[in-house]
Amino acid sequence: MSRPARALVVNAAVAAVAIVTLVPLLWMVSASFMPPGAANTMPPPLVPRTPTLEHYVALFTRLNLLRNFLNSLLISGVTTIVSLFINALAGYAFAKLRFAGRDRVFQLLVVGLVVPAQVGMLPLFLMVRGLGLVNTPWGVMIAALASIFGIFMIRQYALGIPDELLDAARVDGAGEFQIFRRVVLPLLRPILVTLAAFSFLGTWNDFLWPLIVLSDERKFTLPVALASLVGEHVLDTELMMAGAGVTVVPVLILFLVLQRSYIRGVLMGSVKG
Amino acid sequence: MSADPRGTHVTQTRAGWLFVSPALGLIGVFFVVPVVVGLLLSFTDFDIYALGDPSVARIVGVRNYAQIVSDREFWGALRNTLTFVLGGGPLSVLASLGAALLVNARLVRFKSVLRVALFSPVVTTLVAVAIVWRYLYHPHYGLIDFALRGLGLPAVDWLGDPHWAMPAIILFSVWKNFGYNMLIFVAGLQNIPEEQYEAARIDGAGGWARFRHITVPGLGPTFLLVGVLTMIGQFQLFAEPYVMTAGGPLRSTVSLILLMYEQGFRWWRLGYAAAIAFILLAIVLVATLVQMRLQRLERR
Numbered sequence: 001m002s003r004p005a006r007a008l009v010v011n012a013a014v015a016a017v018a019i020v021t022l023v024p025l026l027w028m029v030s031a032s033f034m035p036p037g038a039a040n041t042m043p044p045p046l047v048p049r050t051p052t053l054e055h056y057v058a059l060f061t062r063l064n065l066l067r068n069f070l071n072s073l074l075i076s077g078v079t080t081i082v083s084l085f086i087n088a089l090a091g092y093a094f095a096k097l098r099f100a101g102r103d104r105v106f107q108l109l110v111v112g113l114v115v116p117a118q119v120g121m122l123p124l125f126l127m128v129r130g131l132g133l134v135n136t137p138w139g140v141m142i143a144a145l146a147s148i149f150g151i152f153m154i155r156q157y158a159l160g161i162p163d164e165l166l167d168a169a170r171v172d173g174a175g176e177f178q179i180f181r182r183v184v185l186p187l188l189r190p191i192l193v194t195l196a197a198f199s200f201l202g203t204w205n206d207f208l209w210p211l212i213v214l215s216d217e218r219k220f221t222l223p224v225a226l227a228s229l230v231g232e233h234v235l236d237t238e239l240m241m242a243g244a245g246v247t248v249v250p251v252l253i254l255f256l257v258l259q260r261s262y263i264r265g266v267l268m269g270s271v272k273g
Numbered sequence: 274m275s276a277d278p279r280g281t282h283v284t285q286t287r288a289g290w291l292f293v294s295p296a297l298g299l300i301g302v303f304f305v306v307p308v309v310v311g312l313l314l315s316f317t318d319f320d321i322y323a324l325g326d327p328s329v330a331r332i333v334g335v336r337n338y339a340q341i342v343s344d345r346e347f348w349g350a351l352r353n354t355l356t357f358v359l360g361g362g363p364l365s366v367l368a369s370l371g372a373a374l375l376v377n378a379r380l381v382r383f384k385s386v387l388r389v390a391l392f393s394p395v396v397t398t399l400v401a402v403a404i405v406w407r408y409l410y411h412p413h414y415g416l417i418d419f420a421l422r423g424l425g426l427p428a429v430d431w432l433g434d435p436h437w438a439m440p441a442i443i444l445f446s447v448w449k450n451f452g453y454n455m456l457i458f459v460a461g462l463q464n465i466p467e468e469q470y471e472a473a474r475i476d477g478a479g480g481w482a483r484f485r486h487i488t489v490p491g492l493g494p495t496f497l498l499v500g501v502l503t504m505i506g507q508f509q510l511f512a513e514p515y516v517m518t519a520g521g522p523l524r525s526t527v528s529l530i531l532l533m534y535e536q537g538f539r540w541w542r543l544g545y546a547a548a549i550a551f552i553l554l555a556i557v558l559v560a561t562l563v564q565m566r567l568q569r570l571e572r573r
Contacts, residue, residue: 205400
């Protein structure tokens with residue numbers, strides 16, 4: 001085959017794969033604008049003939065999904081900000097501050113990376129219940145405010161900070177926390193953005209733990225609310241697609257904005273071996 | 274001014290422990306303690322009555338484990354989970370590798386757009402896209418069966434037929450996850466020096482030979498990493514069957530975590546559920562070690 005012909009075949013194959021990958025998401029958006037019942041006709045329509053916003057209106061008025069949206073936003077936002085700060089402090093200390101036992105403790109932490117979170121979930125639920133945090137946003141957030149993975153990523157990045165910079169600040173009389181705030185945090189910015197994206201998307205998309213902790217539908221996060229909604233509205237295809245869209249589109253936009261940082265994080269997290 | 278090195282040393286020790294203590298405290302209380310307590314819990318008959326009054330829970334030794342081993346539900350869930358891991362895992366890795374080779378091909382245009390498009394399912398909310406796929410799999414109105422009929426193939430009742438429900442979940446999860454490993458493979462491919470391919474071309478090696486003798490060995494360490502990470506992830510199957518099939522039809526898609534969830538949080542048999550969690554942990558650890566050993570043998 002000649003080179004232009006090969007280029008055509010390869011590019012056509014790639015385009016086909018990309019379209020097949022995107023069809024479920026495109027159909028979700030398209031069907032969400034169709035009037036009730038329109039998606040369930042033959043042949044399946046790909047675009048709405050008479051677009052309508054009625055499902056979005058129903059979700060945000062009758063079905064109160066706005067409350068669930070705000071719950072998700074609050075839980076993901078607070079988890080991201082708090083965990084970023086706590087992980088950054090620890091990750092920097094493990095990389096750059098010299099203290100006895102540091103490396104031993106860090107090695108022990110890394111062992112924890114192979115234990116799936118579900119293993120501790122039953123006692124964790126009993127603890128959260130004992131603290132009176134069942135059915136509250138704090139109950140959902142509390143176990144995610146520090147993460148071994150986050151500490152690990154920040155440590156790897158912080159290892160690259162030159163010691164001379166920190167020593168110079170020390171000679172100038174800066175305290176360790178001041179150094180962290182004024183010198184280290186600005187240097188960690190790229191990895192903090194990456195981790196913020198990971199943490200926000202991870203918390204937003206999480207399902208099992210919020211499903212266990214939350215029992216009142218007004219307290220549900222979006223994924224839990226959706227899973228409960230599909231039980232009652234399984235026949236309302238277009239409504240469910242609008243609900244799925246409301247959940248997925250914000251994270252897709254966030255990903256598109258932060259794609260460089262996010263992809264760097266995927267690659268960084270994968271070279272730990 | 275504290276240029277005195279010993280003074281710095283003391284402050285650093287204090288600051289060091291101060292900086293790590295919030296993280297260590299949280300991880301200790303909300304991760305390490307629950308895992309240890311979970312192991313203890315698995316040796317008790319903690320149930321719905323103990324939930325009201327913990328003092329009624331009794332230590333029962335390995336009774337939960339003995340019961341699990343004789344429970345057909347458990348073996349079903351184990352078989353379903355292994356089908357998902359051993360069927361879906363390799364399929365997902367192959368799809369990732371294929372996509373990576375395509376995206377990385379020299380003739381391909383618009384690479385960065387393409388990479389983002391293929392990666393986008395990874396960042397979507399699992400529950401939301403699982404619901405979308407539920408409708409795509411619909412035997413009458415779903416796009417997938419419509420496409421199959423269009424190709425002259427028989428339509429399949431994907432989520433309603435016990436033989437097809439797990440394959441349907443596998444197919445969905447390949448779509449959801451292949452982008453992640455694709456990125457890792459692309460990075461691995463870019464680490465293989467171009468000169469190796471040039472040399473092979475000069476020696477007259479064809480496309481397949483170059484793939485077999487340069488690309489595959491060049492990706493060796495990447496395969497191990499991707500294999501282990503994918504497998505650990507696959508063992509945690511939960512939301513897909515919860516949302517798409519509720520474990521059915523005929524319990525053909527109940528996974529170990531779904532069984533743990535049902536036993537622990539629907540029937541409040543927390544001791545029994547904790548034992549399931551630890552059996553899962555043991556299986557994951559053994560499988561990880563086996564995979565690392567196998568790949569090491571293969572490279573010799």
